[in-house]
Every structure is written in structure tokens, then in C-alpha cells.
Amino acid sequence: MQISETVEQQLPYLRRYARAVTGVAMQGDLAVETMLEHLLSSLPETVTRVSLFQALEQTLSAPKAWSSASIPASPAGRRALLLTVMEGFNPADAARILGVTEPALADLIDASGNDLSTPHSASIFIIEDEPLIVASLSQIITSLGHTVAGIASTHRQAVEAILQAKPDLILADIQLSDGSQGTEAVAEVRQQINVPAIFITAFPERLLTGRDGEPTFLVPKPFRPSQVKTLISQALFIRSLKIS
Template sequence: MSTAELVAPQLPYLRRYARALTGSQAAGDAYVAATLEALINDPSPLSEAASPRLALFRVFTVIWNSLAVNERRETIERDLPAEARLGEITPLPRQAFLLSSLEGFAEEEVADILGRDVTAVRALVDDAGRELAADIATQIMIIEDEPLIAMDLESLVESLGHQVTGIARTRGEAVALADEKRPGLILADIQLADGSSGLDAVNDLLETFQVPVIFITAYPERFLTGERPEPAFLIAKPFQPANVSAVISQALFFQQTSHRRAAAAGS
């Protein structure tokens, strides 16, 4: 098979991972483009690998970790204030956390991608998840029309230390709920009970306030085409609890980082 044929099925998921890792579509796609250029110049990592998916993520990781902007300290100061500690959660733990929880790689595969052993990977994943969840608890609105899924999401969100402002089944309910209590993050299905769209509901809400949004859909490939602005955070149905946990932590992490940079720029 050609390089293009090996890469194409995995590309939407690499782009999802890159966006979650960097916090933006533009930055994530820039790293993916660099990965593709590297493989065009030298396709041997794909052609010689037993798993094209593993090989693709491994090449991406080498590029990500080779850039000076991504150099990091290997220790986290435990006595720093919560917001400062968030800034000290380094890219390597976030990589391990996302590869495991968001992309579903087994521990051995994450170790292969990152060039670490399994014990180190476990420590990185545990560290990132614990630090992120402990420092970024917020109030979350759920927009979901399927009762069982909504209940599962509510239970999961609360188990992570967050509070649920309420569950909306339609676009109108979402707007009314936000008027009563403004959330710090939105979890939104895309197809809602009355035929309305979770995308439209979120657009209505973001006209008056800005919060991270995580979309949940049974058809993620429809939103990972590169042909239009895409959700930075996207979860496929049926979802795994670890996936939701990982993406919530990442979305809130990048919001905190953005706020911190804006405050520094304005001071």
C-alpha cells in the first residue's frame, strides 16, 4: 500500500489528538502537516511497521518533542497555587494521558509511541489526570437528549469533582438553562430530541459568553474533514468514561492557560 493509503484512515484521529494536545485546530494541524511532510520524505517508518497507526503517532511524537517550544521541566512543584500548578503540568504527561484515554492506545502502545517503559507511562497518566482534575473543577452543562447517556455523563462529571448545572434535551432548553446558571464548560450532543442541533444551541450560548465546548457524536469523521472550522474537542459515541475525563481535563486546562496568558498580556 502507498503512504497515502496507510495514513488516510488514521488521519482524522491524529488531527483530533493534535488539537487536543495543542488546544487549537490551527496549531494541531500544523504539527500534523509536519508529520506528513516527514513521511513523504521518508516513508520507511510506515512501510516497515506492523501497525501504521502506531507508526504515524510515533513520528508525530518525535516531531512534537523535538521542538524547543515543547521542552519542559521534569518535575512539578506540589506547593504552587492551583492555577500555577496547571501551567506546570508538562506536555509529556498530557501526551500519555491523551494517548491512553482519548485515543485508546494500550499501555504498551503508549510506551512505544513515547519511548518510555510501561511503568513510566502509568505514572505519567496518573499524574496528569490527578493534577488536572483536582485543579480545574467547574460547573458543567450537559446537552443530551438520550436519558441514559445524560445520566451516565452526569455521574461521570460529578465523579471528577465537577458540578452539573442541568441537562438540556433541546436547543431551547439549553438557552433557558444557561440563563439560569452559566456553566464553566458545555458537553453537547449534536443531534437533539426535537430535531434541533447541539451545534446551533452552542452557537446561541457562545454569543453571550465564552466557555470550552466538547461535542459528542456518533459520527466524528463528519467533523474532522479539514474543510471548515472544527470542534477543538470531540468525543465519539459510544464513549468510554476515560475519554470524557481526558477531554474535559484538557479543555479546562487550555482555558485556564489562555486566561493566564491574557491576564499577563494586559498587565
């Protein structure tokens, strides 16, 4: 496969990882752009998915070299979870990307896995119109020790209820029952309150193009509970850094 083809194929996933690590879509995309500029300037003979993520991880580990903004420092354990749970890397490849041994990676994942259930309960609002998914998300939220702040299935319901509840986090489906999009509801809410959101979509690559205003946290549909748990933990971790 040509280098350009490999980069094009992996670009949405590189953006997804970088956005989740930094907690800001624009900064994550900037990290990917910087990594690609450095990579292509050296004209490697070949690139692989692992080598691309390895190069991105090196860029993310030195934010002062590419960004004037303050980038939250996600610990290695959280990155290990994002690489294995969200991006599907096996332990050997994830360890190579992070520059650690496989036993060290296992220790990082174990430690971060224990951190998913935090002693600080958060309130999480669900925007979703499928009852089975609502039930699944509610169970995931409560299993982590958090509370469901409310549930809405339409744009109007969501905006009104969220502004009243003022949750710590939003879980939102992209396509709602009234034909609107969850991104629109969240954007309207954010005109009045600052709240992070995780979006759930069957077509995540459509929201990972690098355009302005795209989501920071994305979960593919159908999702695995471990994916939702990992992103809830990461979104709340980033939020805690920003308000501390």
C-alpha cells in the same frame, strides 16, 4: 497496505489527538499537516499507526517550528492518557510514541490519573436528550468534583440556559431532539461568551475532516466514562492555561 491508505485511515485520529493536545482545532490540524509534509518529503518505505503518531508527537513537541501561535504545553502525562484512553494504544506503543519506557509511562498515567479530580470545581452544562446518557454524564461530572450547571435537550433551551448559567465547560450531543445539532447551539453561545465544549457523537470521523469550525474535543458514542473524564480534565486544563 499502501502508505497513502494508512495515512488516510489514520488521519481523523491524528487530528483528534492533535486537537486535544493543543486545545485548538485549527492548530491541531496544522500540526498534522506539518507532520505529514515532513514525513512524505522523506519518502519512508512504510508507515504504521504507531509511526504516524510518533511523528506527530515530535511535531507537537516543537510548536515554534510550525506555528506562530502560542500553543498550550500539555504535560506528557496528559498526552499519555489521551493516547491510551482516547486513541486506544497499548502501553508499549504509547511509550514508543512518547519516547519513554513502559515503567515511565505507567508513572505518567498514574500521576495524571490522580489529577483528573481537581480541587477546583468547575460548572459543566449538558446538552443531551437521552435521559440515560444525561444520568451517566452527570455522575461522571460529580465524581470528578465538578457541578452540573444545567441540562437542555433543544437548541433554544441550551442557548438560553447557558447564557444565563455561564458554565466553565459544555458537554454536547451532536444530534438534538428538535432536529438541530449541538454544534449549532454552541456556536450561537460562543457569539456572546467564550466557553470550551466537548462534543459527543456516534460518527466522530465526520467532524474530523479538517474543515473550518470543526470541534476541538470529540468523544465517540457509545463512550466509556474514562474517555469523558480524560477530555473533561484536558479541556479544563487548556482553559486554565488560556485564562491564567
